[in-house]
Amino acid sequence: MLEHAGEGLFDVWAPNAASVTLLADGREYPMEQNHDAGARGWWRAPADVVAGDGASYGYKVDGEGPFPDPRSRRQPDGVHGLSATFDATVHEWQDQAWKGRGLKGALIYEMHLGTFTPEGTLEAAAGKLDYLVELGVDFIELLPVNAFNGVHNWGYDGVLWYAVHEAYGGPAAYQRFVDAAHQAGLGVIQDVVYNHLGPSGNYLPKFGPYLKSGEGNTWGDSVNLDGQDSDGVRRYILENAAMWLRDYHVDGLRLDAVHALRDERAVHILEDFGALGDRIEAETGIPRTLIAESDLNNPRLIYPRKDNGYGLAGQWSDDFHHALHVNLSGETTGYYGDFDSLAVLSKVLEHGFLHDGSYSSFRGRHHGRPIRHDLAHPSALVVCLQNHDQIGNRAIGDRLTETLSDGKLAIGAVLTMTSPFTPMLFMGEEFAASTPWQFFTSHPEPDLGKATAEGRIKEFERMGWDPAVVPDPQDPETFLRSKLKWEEAGEGRHARLLGLYRELAQLRRENPELVDGGFSETAVEFDEDEHWLQFSRGGVRVVCNFGAEALETPVEGSLLLSTDHEAALNEGKLTLPGESAAVVRVN
Numbered sequence: 001m002l003e004h005a006g007e008g009l010f011d012v013w014a015p016n017a018a019s020v021t022l023l024a025d026g027r028e029y030p031m032e033q034n035h036d037a038g039a040r041g042w043w044r045a046p047a048d049v050v051a052g053d054g055a056s057y058g059y060k061v062d063g064e065g066p067f068p069d070p071r072s073r074r075q076p077d078g079v080h081g082l083s084a085t086f087d088a089t090v091h092e093w094q095d096q097a098w099k100g101r102g103l104k105g106a107l108i109y110e111m112h113l114g115t116f117t118p119e120g121t122l123e124a125a126a127g128k129l130d131y132l133v134e135l136g137v138d139f140i141e142l143l144p145v146n147a148f149n150g151v152h153n154w155g156y157d158g159v160l161w162y163a164v165h166e167a168y169g170g171p172a173a174y175q176r177f178v179d180a181a182h183q184a185g186l187g188v189i190q191d192v193v194y195n196h197l198g199p200s201g202n203y204l205p206k207f208g209p210y211l212k213s214g215e216g217n218t219w220g221d222s223v224n225l226d227g228q229d230s231d232g233v234r235r236y237i238l239e240n241a242a243m244w245l246r247d248y249h250v251d252g253l254r255l256d257a258v259h260a261l262r263d264e265r266a267v268h269i270l271e272d273f274g275a276l277g278d279r280i281e282a283e284t285g286i287p288r289t290l291i292a293e294s295d296l297n298n299p300r301l302i303y304p305r306k307d308n309g310y311g312l313a314g315q316w317s318d319d320f321h322h323a324l325h326v327n328l329s330g331e332t333t334g335y336y337g338d339f340d341s342l343a344v345l346s347k348v349l350e351h352g353f354l355h356d357g358s359y360s361s362f363r364g365r366h367h368g369r370p371i372r373h374d375l376a377h378p379s380a381l382v383v384c385l386q387n388h389d390q391i392g393n394r395a396i397g398d399r400l401t402e403t404l405s406d407g408k409l410a411i412g413a414v415l416t417m418t419s420p421f422t423p424m425l426f427m428g429e430e431f432a433a434s435t436p437w438q439f440f441t442s443h444p445e446p447d448l449g450k451a452t453a454e455g456r457i458k459e460f461e462r463m464g465w466d467p468a469v470v471p472d473p474q475d476p477e478t479f480l481r482s483k484l485k486w487e488e489a490g491e492g493r494h495a496r497l498l499g500l501y502r503e504l505a506q507l508r509r510e511n512p513e514l515v516d517g518g519f520s521e522t523a524v525e526f527d528e529d530e531h532w533l534q535f536s537r538g539g540v541r542v543v544c545n546f547g548a549e550a551l552e553t554p555v556e557g558s559l560l561l562s563t564d565h566e567a568a569l570n571e572g573k574l575t576l577p578g579e580s581a582a583v584v585r586v587n
């Protein structure tokens with residue numbers, strides 16, 4: 001059945017329009033305003049419209065247009081072209097055996113479809129599912145797939161939130177991908193962007209007050225979540241979230257940059273998201289995981305709604321990344337300045353945040369608040385050694401592979417995978433990919449491409465990076481350089497690190513202490529001068545030697561894993577070479 005979420009197929013919300021005309025398969029149909037209670041601003045198409053699956057259509061609003069449908073499921077000719085109908089019920093799902101899973105104990109794998117494989121499609125990515133299963137992945141987190149202008153892009157410039165980007169394969173390919181992932185035992189988390197719209201192909205303001213002029217964020221005008229006619233905008237957003245969770249069987253959503261969701265209503269839209277996820281979980285019996293990307297260090301996001309929280313399943317923790325990055329790399333510029341000690345890493349491991357009301361020198365103010373250990377579990381914090389932002393927002397998009405020794409890469413892997421939090425890997429991290437992941441765009445408009453490149457250079461001023469080395473995001477080579485080289489995974493240092501990540505994933509599965517206990521179950525010791533840190537979770541102890549010299553420390557137990565073949569545990573003493581880590585089962 002062809003339909004919108006909650007409305008007839010061609011019904012459209014345009015509250016300020018004086019006239020709306022539907023163009024379907026080359027014919028024009030004047031539309032009528034729906035004056036029913038609760039349907040303010042909606043326009044209804046005539047009953048005699050004839051259009052089957054794949055039919056092209058659009059709207060003229062007050063004589064302008066035609067514009068694509070704000071709820072378009074397909075844009076075969078790009079975001080400036082007409083929409084195409086799509087019947088989401090045609091696909092015959094084969095994932096009935098999939099029962100889903102929650103965050104606790106899970107491993108997330110962040111993937112950008114365009115650079116994950118040479119082909120850059122959903123079909124090609126599906127061909128790598130067995131690899132991800134063997135790695136020990138539980139969830140694939142896809143960077144945004146909704147329609148954007150151009151062919152390749154990170155995905156955060158999307159303008160049609162209901163449509164799957166055609167170059168990836170479109171909506172039918174997306175259904176097949178999720179179905180195949182579930183049959184392989186993998187969940188899918190979709191990255192969604194509700195805080196702004198891209199700079200090209202955004203026709204939503206033609207239809208209604210989707211944006212609040214003059215109330216901008218980093219990327220432009222803010223979305224209208226609390227102003228006049230914001231009921232229709234919130235409905236647009238929440239029904240989009242429901243579409244992914246229902247029509248596409250997605251297991252969870254990663255909500256981009258929620259600190260840019262400006263909402264002064266008594267019920268914040270994040271609370272609405274939490275309630276929506278719980279409602280669909282109750283309907284389907286399958287967990288629905290909503291994760292916020294947030295730099296607010298506000299644990300209210302993950303507190304239950306009954307305790308005045310938003311009820312989300314998780315949130316990203318940048319503090320873990322920053323603390324681990326600085327202690328491995330020594331880089332302290334920009335926002336890394338507050339994280340230059342093992343004491344910081346220790347605090348993050350025990351409490352989740354560094355900035356929990358403490359002073360943030362980068363922000364020039366106090367920031368965050370403590371996490372109440374009775375209201376949140378450590379697994380609600382999603383952590384990483386690398387992710388798309390922390391790589392791609394560097395001047396040349398260089399991975400830690402470029403600067404860290406194999407030993408330090410291994411320490412980073414161990415701490416990420418054995419921490420009490422939910423670990424996330426960025427594609428290629430697991431085999432020390434040599435390819436960068438750079439910022440790339442393909443804006444067809446020359447002026448927009450030029451402005452994007454210039455804006456990119458300006459962004460790096462506070463980090464102290466050389467603007468002369470920043471690659472042109474519009475150069476096709478910038479995109480091609482960012483594609484993974486899969487042949488590396490079976491070679492030398494790449495294969496060794498891949499083996500370590502596989503071992504660590506198995507270790508997490510076999511040692512429940514690493515994932516079950518609360519915040520209070522983590523006990524950390526460290527020595528700044530000797531450059532070592534160790535922490536215990538139940539009967540498992542993780543020992544990391546950041547220094548160049550060998551470390552000897554008393555431990556009674558058995559060696560579960562070590563990153564250096566010269567590590568030894570004899571007669572109650574662990575000997576750990578420089579720049580290595582070990583995991584011990586303590587007697």
